[in-house]
Structure formats: C-alpha cells, structure tokens
Amino acid sequence: MLNQHSLEEIAEIYNLLGDIKKEYKAGIKPILMQNSSKLFNNPHTIPKLKKIVVNRGLGVSAQNTNILKKNLEEFEKITGQKPVVSRAKKAIAGFKIREDMELGISVTLRGEKMYTFLTKLLFFTFAQIRDFRGLSLRSFDKAGNYTFGLKEQLIFPEVEYDEVDQVQGCTINIVLDHNSPKYRNESIDKILNGMILFKFLRFPLNDCGYYDKYDSFAEINRTWDKKRHLKRKRWSQE
Template identity: 70%
Template sequence: MRNPHSREEKAEINRLLDDIKKEYEEGIRPVLSINNPTMFGNPHKIPRLKKIQINRGLGLAAQNTNILKKSIEEFTKITGQKPIITKSKKAIAGFKIREDMELGLTVTLRGQKMYAFLTKLIFFTFAQIRDFRGLSVRSFDKAGNYTFGLKEQLIFPEINYEDVDQPQGFTITLVMSSPSTNGTTFNNVLNGMVLLKFLRFPLNDSGYYEKYDSLEEISQVWDRKKHLRRKRWSQE
C-alpha cells in the first residue's frame, strides 16, 4: 500500500483537483487501456461516468410553498443548476397522494457541472461528515451504477447554518456507461469499482477483494454467494 503522504499521492490529488475531467481523459483512460488490454483494450469498454442524479423526496411537505422554495434554492446553490420538481404519476388514497402532486426534487448533472460537483464531493464534502468511514462497495446496482445517501445539506460549503430550518438529505446516483448490453452484473460492478477507485472515491470495503489473486477467484466467490442465496430462498 502506498504512503498516503507520498509525493506521488499528493501529485495525483493535485491533478484531480486541477481538472478531474482532463485527468480522466489523459491519465485514467490510458492507464486502464495499457495495464489491462484484455478488459479495456477496446476504448469503448473503458468505464466512464455519464451523469450524476441528485434526488430529494419531500413527501407531503412539498405542498408547503416555503419548504419547496427553500429546497429549490439549496439544490441550486449546491449543484449550480435549477432542479426539476418531481410529481406523482397516480393517486394513492392511503398516503393522501393525488395524481400529479408535487413530491420532491431532482437534478441531473452532465459535463463540466458533473465533474465540478464530483470534485467537491470527493475532496471537500465527505471530509465534513462526522466519523466518516467511507462508503460501502455494496451500493452498486446490476448496471454498475453507484447510489448513496447523505443525511443533511450542511456538509456542503454553499449552505449556511443560519439558513437551515431542518436537516434534509438526498440521494446521489453516479450513472456509469454501459459498454455492452450483454455485460454481466459482475463485470458492470467491477468496472464501476475500478473507475471510482481511480477517482479516489472513498469506498471503505473495496479492500476486501485484495486477498484474491485474480478476477476468476472473485467471480467464483460471487457465483458461490449467488448459489447460496438461491438455495436459501428455495428453502423458505
């Protein structure tokens, strides 16, 4: 394991801070292509971050104009982009929800805004979380996208403590590129882990897989776990 205070480590962080998109194009992509031509020999198979989706569910509180307006202002400050108000698709009487009822907010970031938000998230925002121990590697979905939640908005530097009436969190999804529709869940998750590791995303349990010598061993472990889950479900 490298010394976290080495010159190489500091230089890598400075490059990412300077321009994370440029570092991906000129640094990360060539390294993946050269070091693992079997997996990433085709440039279209190299994992890529397509967009970042940020969502906040307000529920019935969205009917309060002041709460909705303040949430829109917070989203605009944090992301640099005005959010879209999400509405219900159908009525649910048990939850007092009517059709086309305002329930939350969503923002989709692409291009330069996406990379600017990612840089802020990795190097500044996570450091503001008390007792932060990293994010779980188990939050990938079958397509290799990574979703996690933040409990409050105060960890972002754009938000002033005096302006917050109550802590409100949101869900953030990092949407990865899908090189092929035939890609297995294992390959999609592996591609997502590789990309986030190069971007220095704080995955706290990714080191679990370092004890295996090859991708084949990791794949076998996944297959055994899948078999055990199926066996358990069949017995229930």
C-alpha cells in the same frame, strides 16, 4: 520525509483537483489502456462518467409552498443548476397521494457542472462528514451505476447553518457509460469497471479489502451464487 509513492499520490490528487475531466482524458485513459490492455484494448470501452442525479424526497411537505421553494433554492446552491420538481405518477390512497402531486426535487448534472460537483464532493464534502468511514462497494447496482445517500445538507460548503430550518439529506446516483463488448457485458464486469474508474478518481471506497481473499472475479461469482442458493433453501424451509 515523504516517499515517492506519497508524492505520486499527491500529484494525482492535485491533477484531479485542478480538472477531473482533463485528467481523465490525459491521465487515466492512457494508463488503463497501457496497464490493462486485455480489458481496455479499445478507448471507447473504458468506463466514463455519464451523469450525476441528485434528488431529495419531500413527501407531503412538498405541498407547502415555502418548504418547496426553500428546498429548490438550496438544491440550486449545492448543484449550481435549477432543480425540477418530481411528481407522483399515480394516486395512492393509503399514503394520501394524488396523481401528479409534488413529492420531491431532482437535478441531473452533465458536462462541466457534473465534473465541478464531483470535485466538490470528493475533495471537500466527504471531509465534512463526522466519523466518515468511506463508501461501500455494495452500493453498485447491476448496471454498474453507484448510488449513495447523504444524511444532511450542512456538509456542503454553500449551505449556511443559520439558514437551515430542518436537517435533510439527499440521494446521489452516479451513472456510468461502459460501452463494453458483448462478452464483457455482465453485471460483474460493469461493477468491476466502476470500481476501477472510482479507484482512479480517488473515491473513498472502504471495503475493497473484503475481496482480497479471492483470486479472481469468477471465484467471487461462485461465492455469491452459493449464498443465493443457501438463502433460497432457507426461505423454502420456513
């Protein structure tokens, strides 16, 4: 028999599955303002999704018209938006790369398409990954954005197995809009904001327990400072 906590979780998942944008405005924002009033006393300081960038590097293979065309069609199926071709900004003779040479494809999702893609990613795509152990917290950058890679395109429901000539992955960058006040504008604050938002959005973060032994983020900062100091000391001795 399900307990109350399980029923609440199921209700949250169904709300997110129905409409993430609506649930964020009507459910997540009021809860954050009520339960974390010291952090989010102003609704504009609550972190929110800004855009999702999906890209794939093709390298020299992008010069093959058929390969490039097939990748463009595949990305359009996956994201629901026509991708753009990424080009080299400068020539690199060692890698046989010319200036303005086609090297990959990229899609930037905003608005409804962004939320649609995120819903598919959270509730359908991750479930297709074999031996999936969750996403790492260490994939947050200093700006509080989150980047991770997927090894193959077959986990997306739009991709047919028979149509795939070569297994290729992609990189997904989730950009957040923080709007934090100046006294909470450090990297650790932005990462904390991202962790809080991802928890409410049901992101499968796997190593949250790594930080349970610390009482505060100030202690985590001190620990990482010690590690950086030890690394510098070791490098100086080599």
